[in-house]
Amino acid sequence: MNADIAMYTESIGHFPSMSRKSPAIKSSGLTKAEDTVIARLKRGDEGAFDELVNQHHSALVRMAMGYVADREVAEEVVQDTWMAVIEGLNRFEGRSSLRTWICGILIHKAKDRGVREKRHTTFSAFESYEDDNEEAVDPSRFQQSGELAGHWAFPPQPWDDRTPEKLLVSQQAVNAMQRAIEALPSTLKEVLILRDVEGVDAKDVCEMLKITETNLYVRLHRARERVRAAVETAIG
Amino acid sequence: MTDCSSQCAHSGLTCRDLTERVSEYLDDNISILTKVRIGLHLASCTHCRTYVQQIDLVSSALSCLPNLYPPPMNRLRLQQQFATRYSN
Structure with missing residues (x-):
């Protein structure tokens, strides 16, 4: 796994050195329903993981396609994101919502992939705004x-x-x-x-x-x- | 052609001004004064009412777009990884 991603904190979607500059950390960003989902995930409930993937996969793919050139690469970025979610779940402390945390990981990975592939210079939809x-x-x-x-x-x-x-x-x-x-x-x-x-x-x-x-x-x-x-x- | 009457002008907003604030208006993330001005304008401008309805409609429809699912092999790998990581 990318070392940067391993350092990624769920608190506010920033890196640790940056997070100190922002006081906007919620004491608890989780709803009761999210608490339940996270508890099920940490217990290894495969059904809960499937539901999580079904719930967020569409948005993650559509968002990834803002940074990379095609659906195939976007699926790879999202797959990497889910792998990072699996790896990081035990360290997730719930200071942001689960969705915010997952989307934060996706954005970081998609930007990284877009830059590495230099797609942003040739991909017409990646016009700067x-x-x-x-x-x-x-x-x-x-x-x-x-x-x-x-x-x-x-x-x-x-x-x-x-x-x-x-x-x-x-x-x-x-x-x-x-x-x-x-x-x-x-x-x-x-x-x-x-x-x-x-x-x-x-x-x-x-x-x-x-x-x-x-x-x-x-x-x-x-x-x-x-x-x-x-x-x-x-x-x- | 516009159907804006003089009441439109009383709102202090042109249609062009209003179209720039529609998303904030729909999210109710706008000052009371601006909200009143927009309300006053909308009361007398059917074109702007149509515009606001269309933006609202598109925004609502976006939450119902068809779902995308991971390719079967990707899902299988995720399930295996999850099971390995969290098996007791």
Whole structure:
């Protein structure tokens, strides 16, 4: 196992030397349900481990694909992550949620793998996203001048009677969403996967990615808008 | 074309301003004043209501995307490793 990973602490997803600088360690980040799962895992309950893998594997693969070029490599990164989880479980003290700890390991391994393979220089989806001032919605969709400047010129058309379930029944919409997620730069993809796909609390996402809440919402909204725009094109 | 009436302008927000704050608004992570201004704007702007609904819908749908599972051989190796590590 990578020595760096062995040193990785679950407390706040940072390395020990960095964690001292941050006081934001929860005294107990675990819910009662998580306590039960961890107890079952530490007892060697294979069913509990299978459930854990089923619960988090999708999000881990989707997140890994922000850093590496294809699904196959992403699966390898996630496999390494699960191996590290197995190895580190006995040292997990529950100062963050189990999910936060697992995602922290994944992000570290995926970044490491992406850099080692130098994929980030050739992988088109790995565009850097540094400009938090860029607007989420295409500015040309708004009136540019006059009394109504800044109001819709080309507004979104309603998606009739859509619910999440109905949207997901449309293969066109699902494909558009998946393609849009895959095409996101990693900085947008990681916040979208953690917050919307995995349902991680906004504060925990900030802690894991070491970003401010302002950064989080700027990136999250840009990511959501890109996915919305893809669905709009597909079904609009 | 927009249907924003003068009430839209009273909110102090243009549609363009509002679209930048939608995710914070949906997460209820926004000051009361901004929340009131957004509410006032939404009350009179059907296009922005549509936009907010679509962002909310996409965000909700993302949590229900089809699951991905590990390839069978990978899962088997994980199960073996787990059993070896935690066998009593």
